Amino acid sequence: xxxxxxxxxxxxxxxxxxxxxxxxxxxxxxxxxxxxxxxxxxxxxxxxxxxxxxxxxxxxxxxxxxxxxxxxxxxxxxxxxxxxxxxxxxxxxxxxxxxxxxxxxxxxxxxxxxxxxxxxxxxxxxxxxxxxxxxxxxxxxxxxxxxxxxxxxxxxxxxxxxxxxxxxxxxxxxxxxxxxxxxxxxxxxxxxxxxxxxxxxxxxxxxxxxxxxxxxxxxxxxxxxxxxxxxxxxxxxxxxxxxxxxxxxxxxxxxxxxxxxxxxxxxxxxxxxxxxxxxxxxxxxxxxxxxxxxxxxxxxxxxxxxxxxxxxxxxxxxxxxxxxxxxxxxxxxxxxxxxxxxxxxxxxxxxxxxxxxxxxxxxxxxxxxxxxxxxxxxxxxxxxxxxxxxxxxxxxxxxxxxxxxxxxxxxxxxxxxxxxxxxxxxxxxxxxxxxxxxxxxxxxxxxxxxxxx
Amino acid sequence: xxxxxxxxxxxxxxxxxxxxxxxxxxxxxxxxxxxxxxxxxxxxxxxxxxxxxxxxxxxxxxxxxxxxxxxxxxxxxxxxxxxxxxxxxxxxxxxxxxxxxxxxxxxxxxxxxxxxxxxxxxxxxxxxxxxxxxxxxxxxxxxxxxxxxxxxxxxxxxxxxxxxxxxxxxxxxxxxxxxxxxxxxxxxxxxxxxxxxxxxxxxxxxxxxxxxxxxxxxxxxxxxxxxxxxxxxxxxxxxxxxxxxxxxxxxxxxxxxxxxxxxxxxxxxxxxxxxxxxxxxxxxxxxxxxxxxxxxxxxxxxxxxxxxxxxxxxxxxxxxxxxxxxxxxxxxxxxxxxxxxxxxxxxxxxxxxxxxxxxxxxxxxxxxxxxxxxxxxxxxxxxxxxxxxxxxxxxxxxxxxxxxxxxxxx
Numbered sequence: 001x002x003x004x005x006x007x008x009x010x011x012x013x014x015x016x017x018x019x020x021x022x023x024x025x026x027x028x029x030x031x032x033x034x035x036x037x038x039x040x041x042x043x044x045x046x047x048x049x050x051x052x053x054x055x056x057x058x059x060x061x062x063x064x065x066x067x068x069x070x071x072x073x074x075x076x077x078x079x080x081x082x083x084x085x086x087x088x089x090x091x092x093x094x095x096x097x098x099x100x101x102x103x104x105x106x107x108x109x110x111x112x113x114x115x116x117x118x119x120x121x122x123x124x125x126x127x128x129x130x131x132x133x134x135x136x137x138x139x140x141x142x143x144x145x146x147x148x149x150x151x152x153x154x155x156x157x158x159x160x161x162x163x164x165x166x167x168x169x170x171x172x173x174x175x176x177x178x179x180x181x182x183x184x185x186x187x188x189x190x191x192x193x194x195x196x197x198x199x200x201x202x203x204x205x206x207x208x209x210x211x212x213x214x215x216x217x218x219x220x221x222x223x224x225x226x227x228x229x230x231x232x233x234x235x236x237x238x239x240x241x242x243x244x245x246x247x248x249x250x251x252x253x254x255x256x257x258x259x260x261x262x263x264x265x266x267x268x269x270x271x272x273x274x275x276x277x278x279x280x281x282x283x284x285x286x287x288x289x290x291x292x293x294x295x296x297x298x299x300x301x302x303x304x305x306x307x308x309x310x311x312x313x314x315x316x317x318x319x320x321x322x323x324x325x326x327x328x329x330x331x332x333x334x335x336x337x338x339x340x341x342x343x344x345x346x347x348x349x350x351x352x353x354x355x356x357x358x359x360x361x362x363x364x365x366x367x368x369x370x371x372x373x374x375x376x377x378x379x380x381x382x383x384x385x386x387x388x389x390x391x392x393x394x395x396x397x398x399x400x401x402x403x404x405x406x407x408x409x410x411x412x413x414x415x416x417x418x419x420x421x422x423x424x425x426x427x428x429x430x431x432x433x434x435x436x437x438x439x440x441x442x443x444x445x446x447x448x449x450x451x452x453x
Numbered sequence: 454x455x456x457x458x459x460x461x462x463x464x465x466x467x468x469x470x471x472x473x474x475x476x477x478x479x480x481x482x483x484x485x486x487x488x489x490x491x492x493x494x495x496x497x498x499x500x501x502x503x504x505x506x507x508x509x510x511x512x513x514x515x516x517x518x519x520x521x522x523x524x525x526x527x528x529x530x531x532x533x534x535x536x537x538x539x540x541x542x543x544x545x546x547x548x549x550x551x552x553x554x555x556x557x558x559x560x561x562x563x564x565x566x567x568x569x570x571x572x573x574x575x576x577x578x579x580x581x582x583x584x585x586x587x588x589x590x591x592x593x594x595x596x597x598x599x600x601x602x603x604x605x606x607x608x609x610x611x612x613x614x615x616x617x618x619x620x621x622x623x624x625x626x627x628x629x630x631x632x633x634x635x636x637x638x639x640x641x642x643x644x645x646x647x648x649x650x651x652x653x654x655x656x657x658x659x660x661x662x663x664x665x666x667x668x669x670x671x672x673x674x675x676x677x678x679x680x681x682x683x684x685x686x687x688x689x690x691x692x693x694x695x696x697x698x699x700x701x702x703x704x705x706x707x708x709x710x711x712x713x714x715x716x717x718x719x720x721x722x723x724x725x726x727x728x729x730x731x732x733x734x735x736x737x738x739x740x741x742x743x744x745x746x747x748x749x750x751x752x753x754x755x756x757x758x759x760x761x762x763x764x765x766x767x768x769x770x771x772x773x774x775x776x777x778x779x780x781x782x783x784x785x786x787x788x789x790x791x792x793x794x795x796x797x798x799x800x801x802x803x804x805x806x807x808x809x810x811x812x813x814x815x816x817x818x819x820x821x822x823x824x825x826x827x828x829x830x831x832x833x834x835x836x837x838x839x840x841x842x843x844x845x846x847x848x849x850x851x852x853x854x855x856x857x858x859x860x861x862x863x
Contacts, residue, residue, distance in 0.1 A: 157563070245696055250685065303696055307661030343661040348691065349670055350677030400670055 101136035107452035109197040111204065115444045117435065126152040130165070140172040163265065165216055177226025183266045184223060187235040187279035188293040189213045190319050190332055197450025198424045201367050201381040202412050204446060208361035208387050212334050213317060214260035220269065223277075231284030240264060241275030241297040244311050244338070249351035252438045255389055255405065258359050259315065259336065262299070273298035275313070292318040299338070308344035308355070313337070326369035328379075333362035342394035345402065354402050357394045361387030367416075375420040383412045408441060409433040423451045491614035493633075497641025499611045500634055506588070506605045508537040508595030514587065514638065517547045520647060521857035523755035523845060524550035531716040531766030535593040542718035543592045544727060544734070545573055546766030549759070551650075551845065551856075552700050552752045554580065554643045567706045567730060573748045573764050574735040575706070580639035581632075588631075599631035606634055646862035651698050653754065654847040654854060659698055663849065665842055672839030675832050682778075682828055682836055683816040687750045701753035701843065706730055708746035709818075710781065710811035712788050713802035714767040726804055727765065745807045746800075755856055757841045765802070771840065775833045779817045779826035 108129040114122040132146040146166040154160035168182025185193045191200060191209040195216050200206070209215045221239015228234075242262040247254055253261035264270065275297025282290045294316040300309035317334035336359045345354040367381035390405035414428025426448035435442040500506065504513040512535055519527040525547055526533060532543035558578040559570030569575060571583035587593040588602050596602045606615060607624040616623055619633040642648050657663045665673060676684045685691075688701040706729070719725045727733070730744040738744055748764040761767075762774040777788055785797040792798065800808040812818050817827035828836065846858030 245692070249691055250689075305660035306696070307659070343664075346664065346670070347659050348677075350674035350681070351685070351691070352679065397664075397667065397670065399667075400674065 099135075103134045104131065105134070105453060106131045107196040107198075107450065109448060109450040112447040113203075113440075113444050114446070115440075115442050117442050118437075121440075132166075140178075141169065142171075143167075143169045165218060176228070177224060179222065179224050181222040183218050183220050184237070184239070186217045186219060186277055186293075186295055188217070188277070188295060188315065188317050189215070189334065190321060190330060191215050192217055196452045197426075197448065198416075198418070198422060198452050201365065201379070201416055201426075202383065202414055202428045202430075202446070203426045203448035204430075206363055206365075206383060206412075207385050207408070207410055208332060208334060208363045210260070211257045211387050211389055212259075212336060212359055212361040213315070214257050214263055217259070217263060218265060219263075219275065219277075220266040220271075221274070231282050233281045233283070234279065236276070236278040238274050238276050240266060240269045240271050241273060241295075242299045242313060243270045243301050244299040244308055244344070244355065245270070245301060245303045245306060247344075247355055249348035249353045249355075251353060254353040254355065256439050258338070258356055258389055259313070270301035270303075272302035273300065275299075287323040289319075289321040291320075292316070306344075307347060308340050311338055311340045311344070311355075326372075328367040328369070328381075329365070331362070331364040333360075335360040340394075342396065345394055346396060346400070349400060354390075354393055356390040356392065356405075358392040359387075359389045360391055361385065375418075377418045378415060379418070380415040381413070383410075385410045385412070406434060408436075410441075414446070422453060425449055491611070491618055493618060493637040493640040494644045495641075496611060496615055496618060496634075497637035497639070498645065499609075499614075500606075500637055501641055503609055503611075505609060506594065506596075506602060506634075507535070508597075508601075509535070509539050511539060512594050514584075517587075517593075518550045520860045521855075522760075523758050523856035524648060525755070525758070526760055529760045529769060531714055531761050533593075536591055536595040541592040541595070544717060544719055545764050546761050548573060548751060549755055550642060551648050552754055553583075554649055555700050557704060567744060567747065569704045570749065572734075573751075574729050575749055576735040576737070580642050581635045584635040584638040584642075585631075588635075600627040602634065603627035603630035606630055647859045650845050650859040650862055652845045652847055652859055654842040654844070654849075656698055657847065657849065658842065659692070666838070668835050668838040669842050670839075671832075672835035672837065673842075675828060675836050676839055680816060680827070681832070684753075684836070686815060688753045702750045705750050706744070706747035707750060707812050708748075708803075708810045709763070709778075710746070710800035710808070711763045711765060711777075711802060712767050714765040716767075717765060720802075726802065728803070728807070729764070742807065743810060746803045746810045753840060754843045755845055757837070757844055758856055771837055772833060775828070775836060776830075779820075779828045779833070782813065782818055782820040783822060783824050783826045785822065 106129075109127045110125070111127045112122075112124045128148055128150045130146060130148045132144070134142060134144050136142045144166055145164065148163050148165050149160060150163070151158070151160035154162040164183060166183055166185060168180050168184050170178060170180040172178040187193055189209045191205055192213055192215045194200075195205065204210075205215055219239040219241065221237050223235055223237025223239075225235040226233070241264075242259055243264050244262055246262045246264075248261065251261070275295060277293065277295040279293035280291060294314065296312070296314045298311065299313045300306055300311050303309060313336065315334065315336040317332060319330065319332040321328070321330040323329070338355055338357060341355040341357060348354045363383055363385040365381060365383040367379050369377055369379050371378040386407055386409050388405055388407040390402075391407070392404055393402040395401060410433070411431040412428050414426065417425045417427075419425065426446070428446050429444070430446065431443050432441045501514045501518075504511050504516065506513065517526055517533050518524040521527075532546060534540055534542050553571070556571055557569035559575040560568055562568050567575065571577035571580065572586070577583035577586065588596050589598070596605075603624055604627075606612065607630070609615070612624075615630075615633070615637075618637075619630075623633055624630050654663070654665070654669075658665050664670075673690070675681045676688075677690055679686065687703055687705060687707060689699050689703055690701060691699055693699060708729075713720055715721075717727075719727075728745040729735070729748040730738050731741050731747075732739045732745075756762075757771055759771070761769055762771065768774040768777065781788055785799045786795065789797040789799050789801050800811050803811070820826065841854070844854035845856040847854040848858065
């Protein structure tokens with residue numbers, strides 16, 4: 001893009017010089033020269049158009065935000081960072097014909113959390129650094145990959161992680177639908193497929209879409225996706241699912257996120273029981289997004305002598321987002337159930353974290369683009385969440401039941417300051433209705449820095 | 454240098470020979486499967502039960518590790534006597550050999566927690582090494598050396614089978630013959646289902662085949678609850694990460710401050726202390742005074758069938774053992790000698806400077822005199838009912854469990 005700007009500037013300068021008074025000596029010659037220049041400009045314009053067309057074909061947008069034609073726009077800050085904008089910033093790898101059609105992209109975030117009640121737990125963390133790539137094999141077939149480092153250092157002696165978040169091949173069958181296969185993000189909620197820091201308000205991802213929908217949730221499988229002229233986009237697939245055998249009743253992980261503690265992330269995943277998922281979104285009215293999704297499947301994975309081998313998971317959600325003018329309003333509700341856990345939970349008697357029968361969460365969020373100057377903007381927001389990771393447990397013999405967990409209610413208020421659409425500074429304050437030190441729940445002040453390209 | 458080299462060689466040689474034996478035995482196992490010929494495991498079973506291999510001619514492995522008693526002792530003595538005349542007193546209570554094959558070589562976890570190892574102080578790294586000590590210990594089988602064992606082996610009724618498996622000249626090298634015998638016992642312990650049957654009522658419960666009784670469930674909950682028994686803190690009760698059933702030990706070590714046992718002859722000497730990890734039997738950690746008093750966390754499978762409890766066999770009833778757990782700190786005068794003023798000599802089986810090593814942080818030990826124990830008498834009865842579900846050989850038809858039922862398992 002910079003190169004194109006430079007080219008046009010050079011042309012203008014050349015024209016300006018050509019029209020300067022010092023060049024009036026021979027009007028006919030001048031006219032002839034102008035005609036020649038016009039022809040040259042026309043030729044250059046044609047060449048530029050051709051180059052742009054070639055780039056558009058080669059440029060592979062990052063999958064998290066724009067892989068699906070007609071997919072939902074980024075949830076939180078579409079006005080600031082649209083999927084198109086991200087696609088435009090993806091950098092083609094030039095200079096090597098073998099890499100023609102390849103783009104690199106990425107994002108990262110650094111967070112600072114200061115609990116107001118226990119300042120000694122203040123923490124600064126390079127939360128994640130992500131590099132992604134896309135490569136078009138031809139006009140209809142592409143591959144996407146997303147590679148992530150969490151917590152700065154990943155080694156046997158550190159707490160960081162290195163992970164492949166997405167790796168799949170996508171093939172367009174027509175202009176309106178296609179198929180993909182590999183390790184894919186599950187198309188539930190507003191955040192899971194659009195989890196870059198500039199795409200949501202607040203330093204931390206919202207609780208509902210981390211504790212209940214375990215963003216970033218991915219599974220291996222195959223899916224079909226498509227759009228309709230009436231504004232619908234859809235995505236259905238089958239693939240791996242969580243493994244209930246991974247449940248650790250002595251740990252807090254299952255209380256923090258039931259599905260987050262048993263998802264397999266395609267790491268030597270038990271794959272006897274396949275799950276299915278589907279999502280439908282409608283964007284028939286500009287600025288409005290309405291959608292819902294469901295994920296369901298057996299999660300016992302045919303484990304021998306496992307008392308919950310028949311356990312079924314169903315997680316469903318519905319969401320709406322409306323962006324009238326400078327406002328950005330959204331809401332989401334999600335609920336999950338796991339069946340046939342009675343016998344399994346009996347074997348966990350007395351342990352702190354049995355398997356829940358039901359868990360749910362919902363939030364409402366409002367943001368306002370209060371100030372905007374140049375490419376910068378300031379967007380204050382407020383969000384209210386309720387969620388419960390153990391809302392109900394399977395019935396047990398009298399005296400042995402597990403009481404439901406209390407519902408956590410969180411207010412978050414703060415602002416995203418976009419230095420430009422792809423670099424965001426964040427500040428917020430979060431108020432919890434009860435503290436849970438083990439899970440890090442407690443009133444806190446947060447700062448964050450995020451970027452994407 | 455010479456000594457060092459010799460030491461290294463001494464360590465290396467058994468390993469090399471062991472590998473050779475493994476290779477030989479591997480072939481032999483295949484042959485055994487193919488032809489019904491004797492195998493190291495079948496020889497191991499014979500050796501395990503052969504009293505002629507002891508100095509007295511009256512003590513085999515099975516004498517102290519009675520198969521019908523879940524491979525633990527069959528009498529109520531705190532420790533067993535052995536030697537040529539069966540009159541040399543022992544030092545520690547007999548552990549069950551069941552589920553021992555799941556143990557790991559001794560190591561320190563990243564946080565410094567000692568873990569794994571065989572014997573109550575973890576000084577043997579595997580079943581082969583573990584099997585060596587009783588043959589030569591003066592207070593057990595009492596053989597003077599490997600040659601003595603090899604000589605007895607060569608005259609055993611299964612000597613020809615031994616030659617068949619390990620080679621016609623196996624007895625020409627006494628160290629080789631002894632090692633072959635140890636390997637045979639280890640093969641038996643690893644492969645025989647009777648030593649790791651997973652046939653308890655709890656195993657059926659874990660598979661969803663039955664539900665424990667109300668009292669057993671209450672006890673199970675108390676066993677697991679971090680604020681009550683907290684037993685699962687060291688004796689995990691959930692499936693292992695690979696999905697296999699729990700063995701009810703995390704293979705770590707703990708100093709519990711079990712009272713000094715006057716039934717142990719060595720304790721007549723007030724200067725003698727069995728300090729577990731740091732000696733006197735184990736010598737490599739003698740300088741780690743912070744580990745003194747720590748003994749390996751045992752499996753709780755078949756714990757209800759034991760005759761005595763803890764490393765020194767101080768307790769003769771499971772109920773007393775559980776009361777000690779929860780009342781050690783609330784009512785120490787019940788468990789330790791008291792002086793004229795009535796003050797208990799708490800943790801009296803450790804020298805005074807080492808008593809700080811005793812675990813007083815985690816429930817149920819985090820109590821003080823005057824506070825209520827973490828479990829009351831009725832709750833202890835519930836936990837005992839649950840521990841009874843860990844006994845092998847459960848018969849659903851009669852509702853009874855007997856480890857002897859597993860002895861016939863292959």
